[in-house]
Amino acid sequence: MPSTLAAAEPFTPEEARALDPYFGNTDSPVFVLTNLPEAVKGALFARYSRSAKSARRLFLDEFLGDVAPAGAPTGAGPGGERAERLYTKVFNEYGDDSVAQLGGAHIACEGVSNVLTKVLERGRLMSYLEQSTRYVPYTQRPGGQWKYVVPGEIEDPDDRALYVATLDRAFETYARWIEPLQAHYRIQFPRAPGDSEGVHRAAIRAKALDTLRGLLPAATRSNVGIYGSGQAYEALLLRMRAHPLAESREVADLMLPELRKVIPAFVQRVDRDDRGVAWSRYLEERNRRARAVAGGTDRDTEWRRHLDPPASGASDAEVALTEFDPDGEARVVAALLYAGSGLPYAQLLAAARAMPAEERVGIIRAGVGARANRRQRPGRAFEQTAYTFDVLSDYGAFRDLQRHRMLTIEWQDLTPQHGFAPPDPAVDATGARSDWHAVMEASAALSERLARRYSAVVAQYAVAMAYRIRFQMRMNAREAMHVIELRTSPQGHPAYRRVSRRMHEQIAEQAGHTAIAEAMRFIGRDDVDLERLAAEKASERKRLAQAPAAAPGADG
Known part of the structure; x- marks a missing residue:
């Protein structure tokens, strides 16, 4: 079959040598860009859109002289300054905000609270990986301190002492029961003859950590890795700088100089008084006003008089399909x-x-x-129809479901008012029930005190993850298929598996969309004893397949 590809553009030997460090090839119409600052790549593509020249020809004619040698620093220093100048020139003369979509950065935020992770992970057009409470036991005490955030807003010494004592007890309880839970599960779910000791041990530990994560407070520290475009980071920083939590604003102030080391031009407006600062002020005031209206503290609203009494049991439903076509x-x-x-x-x-x-x-x-x-x-x-679900689940399940981005999600403050999800029966079987309830009661009392003395937003830090949070998810049928099939898979946590199965049932039965529900063929319907066992076995098979064969005569 004749090729449809365009003829390769000719370059002289000197031009090819100049292009070689920055382009994957010089003899094909498809090529990757390498060793260039993010702003230069964005500026090149912006110029590309308004020129008859090819990208490589544009680079030779207009960009090569302003680029630092390959391998030189591309953020701060001469390379970064050149990149920023190029971007600014192209942005002003040729482009618009979309140019900032053409460069990106990876950034790590370590030791941030689980409250802040939800702020960091709110943007749709970014990618995130967050430290898992399933694989990482929170038993280490760096510097003699358990891994939780003490919010800067708590300035009163008595409040601070009570906060530290309450969260210390929660972490101590969590750490004390890990081994008894593992021992219980080892007896309840003995290793099958075909399972390796390592696979069984990992699955047992994941089960114990899944069971106990509800004891951890939302203040628990986590690590988050983020990748996004310059435009996405600008939007994230504007939101964080407008957020009522001091932790959010403090972390934003640390992120900005780090991002300027790799994509300086794309975040240049964030702290300009007439641009980013003004925008953050707008967001702050908008959000403050919305909370005042919703809370009934704004004199211009009396909306609560229109409320109907809730139907019996409706407010306690774990999943409610509230809107569909x-x-x-x-x-x-x-x-x-x-x-x-x-x-x-x-x-x-x-x-x-x-x-x-x-x-x-x-x-x-x-x-x-x-x-x-x-x-x-x-x-x-399948994006032509959508579903809105009102969900009331424990905070741990919410953390996992909130990371889905191709949908609309809104959530309320985490409080003790909706009660906590009942723990796994193993908590009773091992004698941990009284300790569990003691942590829940202390968490609720501390949260209520902080809400009175500071704010409901600050009070979230004290709330244990077993407590329920109300949130709304609106998604089209295509995204619903992705969410429900992924979150009902056998290795998933029982809490969000249950939520996702109920979503599927309501699409079929309440909405009557039986053909759409039928299309979701990969729903995990069975309860699983050791949720991570199959996944751990699959991981072991992959590791063994990739391992080099032992040399003849080597010890086994």
Whole structure:
């Protein structure tokens, strides 16, 4: 078959040598950019959009003389200064904010509270990895201190002493019960003949840590790795600088100079009085006003008089489908037909509404195809209908579900008012019940004191992760498929597996979207004793497959 590729642009030997450190090749129309500052890459592509020249020719003609030698520092110093000057020139003359989408950075935020991790992980167009309470036991005491944040807002010495004493007891209780829980689970779930000792040990430990994580407060320190574009970081920093928590503002002040070492031009507006500072002031005032209205403390609102009494049990439901489109499956059918039909959407929607249910189901099944695993998902036609769920789950499950980004999620403050999720039966079986309840009671008392004396936002630090938090998730059917299938997989935590299964049930039964629910073929429906066992076995198989073969005569 004849090639469709464009002919390679010719370069002289001297030009090819100049390009070699910065481009993956000089003889193909497809190439990667290497060894260039992020701002230079963004500026080059911005210029690219307004020139008839190729990227490599533009680089030779307009950029090469301003770039530090390959291997030289590309942030601070001469390379960074050149990059910033190039970006500013192109931004002002050719581009707009989208230029800041073309460069990115990795940043680590270590030892931040679990309250702050939710602020850091709010942006949709960023990637995050967070330290897991499942794999990392919180038993170390660096500098003699348990791993939790003491918020700077707590200035009263008596309040501070009570806070430290309460959280110390919570961590001591958590650490004391890890081994008894592991011993209990080793008896309850003995190692199968085909499982290695290492696999079984890892699964048992994960089970014990999963059970006990509810004792840890939201102040527990965590490490978060973030990757994002310059534009995404600018938005994140503006939000953090406007946040009511001192920890958020303090960490933002540390992030900005670090980001300026690698993407200085992309965050230059963050602390300018007429740009970022003004924007953060707007966000701060907007959020303050919204909280005042919602809390009933704003004199301009009397909205609570319109509230109806809640239906019996409705406010305590773990998962409630509060909004959906009864016409949703017809919209998906119309969207599936749209690309290949040559007809307007309105005409297709009318036809989808008129056709028998079994015919709609057949079209949806055809659009889904023969999925072999959960990573194979239908196309964007499934984005034509959406679901809104009101969820009341423990904070640990919320932490995992909140990291899904291609949806809309809002959450309320973490408080003790909704009670705590009942612990695993192993807590009773090992005699830890009284200790568990003591931690919960002390957590609630401290949180209520901090809310009175400081604010509900600060009081969150004291609340144990077993307490429930209310949050709302709105997602289209395609994202619902991803969330539900991923979060019901056998290795998942029981709390969010249960939430996700109920979401699936309500899509099928309450919304009546049976064809969409049927398309979610990889729902984990069975309860699993050792959630991490299968995953640990799979990891071991991969490690063994990748390990080099032992040399002849080597010890086993």
